[in-house]
Amino acid sequence: MMCVESNPAILSDVSSGKVPIYEPELETLVRNSITNQKLQFTDQIKNVLEFAEVIFICVGTPQAGNGTADLSQIESVAIDIAENLNGYKLLVEKSTVPVGTHIRLKNTMSTYLKDNIGFDIACVPEFLREGNAINDFFNPDRVILGVESENSRQLLTDIYRKFECPKIWTNPATAELIKYASNGFLAMKISYSNMLADICEATGADIDSLIEGIGQDSRIGKAFINPGVGYGGSCLPKDVSAFIDIFDQNNVNNGLLKEVDSINRLRPHRIITKLKSSIQNLANKRIAVWGLAFKPNTDDVRNAPSLEVVSKLIEEKATVNCHDPQATNQFKKAFNQNSNINFYDDMYESVRECDALIILTEWPDYLSTKLGELKAKMNNPLIVDGRGIFTLSEVQKYGFEYKAFGLKENND
Secondary structure, X not given: OEEEOOOHHHHHHHHOXXXXXOOOOHHHHHHHHHHOOOOEEEOOHHHHHHXXXXXXXXXXXXXXXXXXXXXXXXXXXXXXXHHHOOOOEEEEEOOXXXXXXXXXXXXXXXXXXXXXXXXXXXXXOOOOOOOOHHXXXXXXXXXXXXXXXHHHHHHHHHHOOOOOOOEEEEOHHHHHHHHXXXXXXXXXXXXXXXXXXXXXXXXXXXXXXXXXXXXXXXXXXXXXXXXXXXXXXXXXXXHHHHHHHHXXXXXXXXXXXXXXXXXXXXXHHHHHHHHHOOOOOXXXXXXXXXXXXXOOOOOXXXXXXXXXXXXXXXXXXXXXXXXXXXXXXXXXXXXXXXXXXXXXXXXXXXXXXXXXXXXXOOOHHHHOOOHHHXXXXXXXXXXXXXXXXXXXXXXXXXXXXXXXXXXXXXXX
């Protein structure tokens, strides 16, 4: 396998087996593949076109300012391939792209081709979860294969022959849409569970029992129904926004998706509301924040709830003590050495003399917190738990005031 990387610094790192992101087991896999001569890197598209018949396009499709998917990197890759094409190639979209992108790729390729060389476009969307990407890659629930030609089908059949999972063959447009439909549905489950948490808070119903009750229904399942501070990362927020745009472009009602997005955007603000229900004036208060990554087992802070929560705390003139096992360096880039933000390697030191602790990521380290030690270091024993990692009964044993989504106020 040969990979193209245009950034010189990243190319140097990955060529030596150093991975620029945190993903469990990934660096070991890359290093072993390089050592076994199964993986190499280059900055020249010509090298790849001479090396392989199948080209997987895996560039980013970030959210543009108007909420649509920015396809500029896809376009750039297509132009580069077209100008250097030396024979038939199958181009496979792995990036998350709006329905119809395969047609756009065809047009771009045809415009920039120097000779009448054949090519095909296919779409095989990826469903890797950050923090569990290696296992997801080798053990997928299914593989979606969107093709238009028999040659494409044969090539992809050979590549995916060892994957023992359902293989769903369809056309590229449907494959493109399946990715958005999947992420939109997952986002909907999260926002729905957060809406349920809100009604539990209002009525005094038990959110844990409620989630257990609906999760046992095989038609619903237990995944993605735990209420909290909302979804973040590089996928769900931008994909829901782009999916809304796809509906708009085709004049199809998208009210459900818009409400899913709206509910999620309000979750970080709810954290601050819960905090201020106990500490009305946050000026000169010291607040600890545990969890900067949008989820455990990654250093990704893109669209993480921590960005909005910390920004709001600074706006309220609080001092913020931050801890995260992996994401501190990425988080620092967003705040440019703000003097009101402190970073700690030790989770317990981060809460020293703090007036409250906010939990935004359910890292395993936090799940095994020594509550007695935690309370001894804090100035005021208040926990605002954005992920529901504790229970009211266990924290009350240590004298904490505890606030969480789905939990009726005045529990102290």
